[in-house]
Amino acid sequence: MALSTMIHTHLSTTLYGGAVNRIPAISAHQQVDVDTKLNRGARRLAESLTSLLHLNIEPPSKKNLVYTNRDLFDEDKHNTPTTSPKEMIANKWRQLHGSMDWGSLLDPLHPWLRREIVKYGEFAQATYDAFDFDSFSEYCGSCRYNRNKLFEKLGLCKNGYKVTKYIYAMSSIEMPQWLERSRLMDTWSKDSNWMGYVAVSDDEETQRIGRRDIVVAWRGTVAPSEWYEDFQRNLEPIGIGDAKVEHGFLSIYTSKNESTRGQGEEVSLTVTGHSLGGALALLSAYEAAVNLPGIPVSVISFGAPQVGNSAFRDELDDLGVKTLRVVVKQDLVPRMPGIVFNESLQRFDDITGTLEWVYTHVGAELRLDVSSSPYLKRGFNPMGFHSLETYLNLVDGFHSAESAFRSDARRDVILVNKACDMLVDEPRIPQCWYQLTHKGLVCNEHGRWVKPRREPEDIPSPIGDQAHEHSLRIQMQENHQMLNASCQT
Amino acid sequence: MALSTMIHTHLSTTLYGGAVNRIPAISAHQQVDVDTKLNRGARRLAESLTSLLHLNIEPPSKKNLVYTNRDLFDEDKHNTPTTSPKEMIANKWRQLHGSMDWGSLLDPLHPWLRREIVKYGEFAQATYDAFDFDSFSEYCGSCRYNRNKLFEKLGLCKNGYKVTKYIYAMSSIEMPQWLERSRLMDTWSKDSNWMGYVAVSDDEETQRIGRRDIVVAWRGTVAPSEWYEDFQRNLEPIGIGDAKVEHGFLSIYTSKNESTRGQGEEVSLTVTGHSLGGALALLSAYEAAVNLPGIPVSVISFGAPQVGNSAFRDELDDLGVKTLRVVVKQDLVPRMPGIVFNESLQRFDDITGTLEWVYTHVGAELRLDVSSSPYLKRGFNPMGFHSLETYLNLVDGFHSAESAFRSDARRDVILVNKACDMLVDEPRIPQCWYQLTHKGLVCNEHGRWVKPRREPEDIPSPIGDQAHEHSLRIQMQENHQMLNASCQT
Numbered sequence: 008m009a010l011s012t013m014i015h016t017h018l019s020t021t022l023y024g025g026a027v028n029r030i031p032a033i034s035a036h037q038q039v040d041v042d043t044k045l046n047r048g049a050r051r052l053a054e055s056l057t058s059l060l061h062l063n064i065e066p067p068s069k070k071n072l073v074y075t076n077r078d079l080f081d082e083d084k085h086n087t088p089t090t091s092p093k094e095m096i097a098n099k100w101r102q103l104h105g106s107m108d109w110g111s112l113l114d115p116l117h118p119w120l121r122r123e124i125v126k127y128g129e130f131a132q133a134t135y136d137a138f139d140f141d142s143f144s145e146y147c148g149s150c151r152y153n154r155n156k157l158f159e160k161l162g163l164c165k166n167g168y169k170v171t172k173y174i175y176a177m178s179s180i181e182m183p184q185w186l187e188r189s190r191l192m193d194t195w196s197k198d199s200n201w202m203g204y205v206a207v208s209d210d211e212e213t214q215r216i217g218r219r220d221i222v223v224a225w226r227g228t229v230a231p232s233e234w235y236e237d238f239q240r241n242l243e244p245i246g247i248g249d250a251k252v253e254h255g256f257l258s259i260y261t262s263k264n265e266s267t268r269g270q271g272e273e274v275s276l277t278v279t280g281h282s283l284g285g286a287l288a289l290l291s292a293y294e295a296a297v298n299l300p301g302i303p304v305s306v307i308s309f310g311a312p313q314v315g316n317s318a319f320r321d322e323l324d325d326l327g328v329k330t331l332r333v334v335v336k337q338d339l340v341p342r343m344p345g346i347v348f349n350e351s352l353q354r355f356d357d358i359t360g361t362l363e364w365v366y367t368h369v370g371a372e373l374r375l376d377v378s379s380s381p382y383l384k385r386g387f388n389p390m391g392f393h394s395l396e397t398y399l400n401l402v403d404g405f406h407s408a409e410s411a412f413r414s415d416a417r418r419d420v421i422l423v424n425k426a427c428d429m430l431v432d433e434p435r436i437p438q439c440w441y442q443l444t445h446k447g448l449v450c451n452e453h454g455r456w457v458k459p460r461r462e463p464e465d466i467p468s469p470i471g472d473q474a475h476e477h478s479l480r481i482q483m484q485e486n487h488q489m490l491n492a493s494c495q496t
Numbered sequence: 497m498a499l500s501t502m503i504h505t506h507l508s509t510t511l512y513g514g515a516v517n518r519i520p521a522i523s524a525h526q527q528v529d530v531d532t533k534l535n536r537g538a539r540r541l542a543e544s545l546t547s548l549l550h551l552n553i554e555p556p557s558k559k560n561l562v563y564t565n566r567d568l569f570d571e572d573k574h575n576t577p578t579t580s581p582k583e584m585i586a587n588k589w590r591q592l593h594g595s596m597d598w599g600s601l602l603d604p605l606h607p608w609l610r611r612e613i614v615k616y617g618e619f620a621q622a623t624y625d626a627f628d629f630d631s632f633s634e635y636c637g638s639c640r641y642n643r644n645k646l647f648e649k650l651g652l653c654k655n656g657y658k659v660t661k662y663i664y665a666m667s668s669i670e671m672p673q674w675l676e677r678s679r680l681m682d683t684w685s686k687d688s689n690w691m692g693y694v695a696v697s698d699d700e701e702t703q704r705i706g707r708r709d710i711v712v713a714w715r716g717t718v719a720p721s722e723w724y725e726d727f728q729r730n731l732e733p734i735g736i737g738d739a740k741v742e743h744g745f746l747s748i749y750t751s752k753n754e755s756t757r758g759q760g761e762e763v764s765l766t767v768t769g770h771s772l773g774g775a776l777a778l779l780s781a782y783e784a785a786v787n788l789p790g791i792p793v794s795v796i797s798f799g800a801p802q803v804g805n806s807a808f809r810d811e812l813d814d815l816g817v818k819t820l821r822v823v824v825k826q827d828l829v830p831r832m833p834g835i836v837f838n839e840s841l842q843r844f845d846d847i848t849g850t851l852e853w854v855y856t857h858v859g860a861e862l863r864l865d866v867s868s869s870p871y872l873k874r875g876f877n878p879m880g881f882h883s884l885e886t887y888l889n890l891v892d893g894f895h896s897a898e899s900a901f902r903s904d905a906r907r908d909v910i911l912v913n914k915a916c917d918m919l920v921d922e923p924r925i926p927q928c929w930y931q932l933t934h935k936g937l938v939c940n941e942h943g944r945w946v947k948p949r950r951e952p953e954d955i956p957s958p959i960g961d962q963a964h965e966h967s968l969r970i971q972m973q974e975n976h977q978m979l980n981a982s983c984q985t
Contacts, residue, residue: 084944085940085942085944085946086940086942087942087944088942088943089942089943089944141926143921143924143925143926144924145924162939162943419943419944419945421937421944421945421946422945432632435632435633435634435947436632436937436945436947437630437632437935440934440935440937441934442931442932442933442934442935443931443933444931444932444933445929445930445931446926446929446931448910448925448929450651451574451575453574453575453576453577453578454577454578454651454908455573455574455576455578455908455910456908456910456911456925457574457910458924458925
């Protein structure tokens with residue numbers, strides 16, 4: 008019996024009652040999705056989650072629908088800033104970073120924290136916006152820009168960080184199916200993928216936020232179901248206590264960084280990611296905390312599935328890793344049962360129907376509700392609920408669980424429809440609008456359409472010194488050295 | 497019983513034997529299409545044509561597959577011209593225009609004629625490339641550029657024609673469902689659509705081709721099934737003899753132009769169009785021939801469905817209208833039974849199962865075969881077979897029915913994948929690549945994504961003097977006057 012089947016059967020009979028097999032009801036929703044790949048992924052996901060779908064999706068709450076669309080999309084708004092003025096938050100950075108487990112900061116959401124969450128979310132979003140998805144490209148699976156241009160190309164220089172490192176996953180070890188692969192043989196790096204990046208706050212931002220902040224941003228996958236299949240593998244012990252992590256993750260995330268303590272100014276590590284990237288964020292935070300004792304480590308994840316068991320959670324607690332999970336309550340991914348298991352489980356091979364499944368909640372949760380935003384469509388839309396831009400719209404508008412969407416929210420709502428169809432009709436924005444001109448083709452002087460070569464500086468080169476067996480390298484050490492160097496100057 | 501059902505039942509039992517109801521076999525093919533609208537259209541078409549599908553699609557011929565893909569996509573080709581040098585064809589223009597019914601020019605295809613066919617095909621293609629499909633745009637259904645910029649924007653100045661008129665269809669009369677409509681209320685012209693344009697050869701081209709050539713290019717629809725539904729309406733007499741045309745067409749195409757004979761140089765009228773546009777081309781040629789006696793009128797249609805009955809065909813013959821139908825044998829649209837009827841049919845309401853259905857072939861046919869091109873994918877692909885760019889690739893490579901694809905064909909094969917997925921994998925070109933940057937959105941100085949207003953000169957204005965009850969006006973008369981004026985200078 009396949010794992011997913013077992014889990015579904017188990018969940019549907021124990022937690023949810025038993026209504027399953029409603030797959031046909033989903034297919035109609037799938038027709039709105041545009042991209043084939045997204046479509047396929049969403050369908051597989053939706054089919055896998057049928058039992059959840061019909062039981063957990065609540066009808067949209069009407070409490071906040073006090074706006075008319077005309078009010079929302081006044082053209083004057085086109086000329087307003089997209090962010091509020093920056094505040095000096097240096098004195099409160101430890102609380103904002105989770106030192107008190109965000110206890111009193113989440114409901115109502117402290118405006119300084121809101122701004123920080125959006126900042127990290129935009130760092131995670133960058134891993135999608137710059138990723139080369141074209142399976143015909145020889146650079147498929149890479150970042151389209153080199154690290155010196157990334158933030159400039161994506162309009163993220165405003166955040167005051169500088170990218171210092173790109174993270175690649177290599178295929179020298181067993182490779183999960185979710186890596187984007189080029190269809191070509193002579194590709195930039197066979198079976199390699201850009202997985203994210205490391206960035207460090209510049210002097211001005213460091214002064215504002217009270218410490219030198221190292222950010223690690225992990226890329227998720229486009230379609231959750233791509234990696235869902237990978238969760239149906241065996242688990243293996245992570246080697247520390249009773250903590251176990253899912254085997255698929257472990258084979259990707261293995262790093263042997265040694266600690267080099269920073270001197271002088273304070274340092275923090277903030278790991279972020281959406282979807283699978285959020286799960287990777289948790290794992291890398293765990294490892295960083297083990298290897299870099301004394302540096303405050305926190306995780307800001309968006310729509311991440313659950314990872315690990317309760318022993319893993321306890322170890323994270325002991326290590327002082329602070330985790331803030333941003334979760335949209337309609338999003339299915341954070342609820343996915345394939346990622347949830349407890350310590351009584353030795354190997355999935357041994358699963359029987361008598362196991363008691365539990366959800367292991369790690370850290371604090373900021374819970375958002377699609378129906379709170381007047382900018383978001385109602386109706387079942389698994390891709391839209393899971394989209395990171397949907398999350399960011401909801402964070403930007405969130406004041407408290409009981410209050411309406413902030414009327415003074417400034418983030419551009421048009422971004423919601425970048426890669427899905429969640430925006431209400433009124434602003435007249437097409438779905439999935441974030442796309443390249445002619446998919447990158449240009450017409451040359453002879454009138455022929457060609458795929459231009461990349462700028463030499465943008466050609467990725469993950470191989471070389473960094474290509475070790477377990478080769479996913481955050482290179483915290485190097486960042487630390489750079490950091491120390493920059494402090495001494 | 498719906499007309500389509502009757503026709504399918506009838507055809508499948510009389511012409512094809514009776515194998516129907518294989519709809520599920522098609523759905524797998526549909527997954528490759530990207531655009532939702534295309535997808536829906538293609539599926540409806542495919543479902544409607546199931547009986548044809550399984551009986552008429554032959555396995556790909558292997559006779560011409562003598563190339564390896566490596567030969568085909570040599571990078572040196574990127575620096576070669578896309579056309580052969582132009583020839584002076586003035587002395588042969590009447591034959592090329594069909595005066596001898598193209599008898600000896602089609603197999604093998606005369607190179608001068610090939611070039612002319614491609615030219616008219618590109619005029620027809622322009623109606624797709626410049627069309628605003630965005631249902632959220634206030635200009636949905638219009639041309640994105642004004643007539644003075646159209647050819648420049650699309651790289652068609654090379655053909656030596658000048659656009660003189662845009663053609664609009666108005667909704668003051670009953671409107672078929674295939675018109676693109678904006679979802680908005682305050683649109684540029686409610687329920688109006690850009691249907692094509694009139695262009696006239698410039699002096700240099702006129703000299704080369706031996707006459708002043710007036711081209712009327714009609715836009716087809718994106719998805720054939722959009723208008724397929726419209727063919728399921730009643731017919732009404734066109735008012736001349738026994739000729740009948742389909743009611744949906746008649747309500748669109750009604751023009752009251754009077755003839756003004758040209759003086760001086762010779763003049764020709766060439767009407768072109770793809771798909772529905774090809775059917776409109778035939779109807780407008782008919783009317784032009786009635787109203788402009790003495791001017792040679794010819795039609796070059798691509799993938800057009802059959803229109804009219806045998807009496808209509810005879811009248812076209814009597815009027816001297818010459819028709820060259822370019823047909824890809826795998827394309828389902830030219831075989832669509834809904835457009836085929838004969839004079840024994842008074843009204844579709846009266847159809848019984850005893851009617852003898854006939855195909856009425858009008859004019860000459862240039863028959864192409866997808867399997868003759870080494871650049872085109874094998875496998876069932878109804879959208880790809882019907883795509884005009886597929887047609888143009890095949891025309892460009894056609895020498896004779898028995899010979900292989902021309903090795904010296906120069907047209908850019910990358911164009912094939914503009915709006916479908918027919919190109920072989922080797923050149924590494926994504927499917928459906930012809931798309932705007934961010935679907936036309938731009939980021940303003942405040943970091944907000946906005947839909948820019950159109951240049952004032954590009955805002956369409958089909959209303960005004962031209963908005964009559966039957967308001968689709970080619971304005972042949974005005975062109976004639978312009979023509980005369982230009983002759984006298």
